[in-house]
Amino acid sequence: MQTENVVKQKKRGAPNAGKVRNTMAKYLFFVCAAMSVIAVFGIIGYILYAGIPAFRDIGFFKFIFGTNWSHDAGVYGILPMIVSTIVVTLGAILVGGTVGVFTAIFLVFWCPDKFHLRYNGNNKFLQKTVACINKINLRAVFDQVIKLLAGIPSVIFGYFGIAFIVSAFAGADVYGIGKGALSSALVLAIMIIPTVTSLSKNALEAVPQQYYEGALAMGNTKAQAVFRVVFPAARSGVISALILGIGRAVGETMAVNMVSGGRVYFPDGLFTPIRTLTTNIALEFADASRGSTLFAALFATGFVLLVIVLIINLSVNLVPKEFKGKRGNKVLHGAREEVVYEKKGLIPEILKYVAMVFAALIVVILAALILFILIQGIPNLKWDFLFGESSHQHPSLMPSFIATLYTILITLAIALPVGIGAAIYLVEYAKPGSKVVKVLRTFVDTLSGVPSIVFGLFGNLLFVSLFGYSVWAGSFTMVLVVLPTIIRSTEEALIAVPVSLREASYGLGASKIRTIFKIVLPSAFPGIATATILAIGRIIGESAALIYTSGMLITTAGAAANPGNMAPTLTVFLYMCWAEPTNYLGYDQAYATAVVLLIIAALLNLCVYLIERRVKKKR
């Protein structure tokens, strides 16, 4: 055995060579992990740097507390936008947060596994249908509904908002357009539901079963046990979910842009048209020439937005993880009194029905969204529009297919190695719980909280300067967008690989690097594959980070085949249908594109589902 080892080592060169290789690998992985730190500092620094002229020329206080913004008049004040952002976000979290949390409660505690339909008639077809319906795993379907909702590009929610919410309000509103504070809040509410629901669900599922059983054994009904013991026990996780939902709402750009009205007003009424910080950037950036005050003012807007979002996201860390006790000391002086126990607890029973109604509401919303897109879009899905030659008079999706594919390939080619390397450093090399790990994780989380329009600003400043408006610039920007997702998911996949496997490998004399590449990574492959698919979904659904990097331009398939040129991805194309409509580009084309995007989102979800199911079966 020993001689064999020696022979092997000799074959590979001196024993020291292995050591050098291992050390080099370690530093390489560290550099990958440090990329997130560099990215965060780079983004904050660059954007502040580009915004400083605005603070200097306009004046910090005049900029922040100025109540008017007009490019023509040269007045730049963002107070109405700050207030609008806060108001709309509060509205969204009030509605979306409540619905999301209650839906999570329904999913964990009341969602039945299966339908229990009964049919006693003789009709064979009906018998078969009922049997088929009873086979459906309802819980899994509901999970997929939430995930699909999370995977739908935000621009599609914009169209949905225009069709359902804006048109419903148009009559009620003095401005007669229906766009405004309430519309924005409601669209945002729908968009944050998946975030809030899935994170709250995780928190609820992590509550030990013993609490639930303990409460039941004391004579609680199920609803009482859920709402008085389990839910309070999951409090910190639910609060974190809500905070991340708030972060998501503050950073959302495109959908809000489509339903907010875009005017710089204070939100003094439900239907007042408003402009948020993010939409300010999206609306004005096209008119800003480099070096102008407007350009600087938009970067300053981005900086303010970034600061707000970072504060919100970092405050998650301040939520106490577990109950530590109340302050003060309790002094009792209970009087002898007659004690009468009664059966009470109507409120939890009511809340149970609230949870069911909200969960049903989500299904209705998603069904309405999908049906609406399909009904509007399928008649416009023509071969010529999908794959025909594209021109100004006949815009087709062909260039966008190519641009999307290029963006995915280039982004993943960079983000996957860096992300996986960073995750390897965090899990395999850094000491668990050490300061380095904590700092790196904080930066990864920070990066994942940066609003995509801010990534767009940064990409415009750095990558557009390097490559010009091009798919290259867009892809490099997207690397920063998807990097945190890849790092986090890969980390989880690596942590899930049992330590005993690594020990077995070391026990046979394998080096660390060999263990990582031959044992750990292959075992973690399904998790990494899932992370990759999620990243692809994010790239396809992204628009805010791309409109000012790879640009909005109707182009030809030939031009799109060179990533050095401008070309819109599918979602950017969808946004262009609304933002830059022509006689040949409008809602018909938009809905057809939306159908394509929905199908892709559903397919990606299916892939993730199949991978997860396979992994579960193996275990």
Place this chain on the structure above:
Amino acid sequence: MLKFIKKKAAQSESAEKKSPLDIFDFSGENAISVKDVDLYYGEFQALKKINMQMPKHKITAMIGPSGCGKSTLIKTLNRMNDLVEGCRVEGEIAIGGVNIYDKSVDLSALRKNVGMVFQKPNPFPMSVYDNIAYGPRTFGIRKKSTLDEIVERSLKQAAMWEELKDRLNKSALGLSGGQQQRLCIARALAVGPQILLMDEPTSALDPISTGKIEELCEELKKDVTIVMVTHNMQQAARISDKTAFFLLGEMIEMGDTEQVFSAPKHPETERYITGRFG
């Protein structure tokens, strides 16, 4: 007018004394009587024709090797088995003269009267005070002074008032394992149960904490009937009045503890208590 008020007060007082949850009548000699109980988990039969009587204000210990059905049985006594999918109970379990598997029986009322202490201490992530007050609160008691009294009385009953009276606002999760388990006993006592089920209450505890809980059980016997599952033969011999021996889902033997341990009627019981199998 004054008369009317007095009358009203008298009425409410008389109404007060009888809680709508006290549907059981514990005046008989046996608190629990189990008749011909079969229990199935799906196809698997976990309990076979169990018949036993548990006398009031006594400690009944259930012993037997793992998987013999004793934990299953104790969970049927407050219907915690309802949580297990595919679990089916046949036969009759009468508590305070009421068949608890009857459809009309209110689960809340049953579990208020039949408290349970689990194998692993499971205090809620709340303060000590809120843990104890939790049960009374769910049963409609909101008045601060009444709650204070219940908390104090329950903690005194569980013999931990002195150690905890200065930390009522601290998290219950900060207590030691033994303290947590006694807190759970106090929590169960706070709703005034007549029966206390204990499923291996000391198996997760050190010998000193175990001793304290055993002492407590002897003390509590005055107020409640205790049914205990235990793996510890000495524990059963030390504190119980009645002992039942289970094997493979059947009750082999039940009798006075002294008799079961000194002169078991069945050879299997003897082999088990002398440590030859199990």
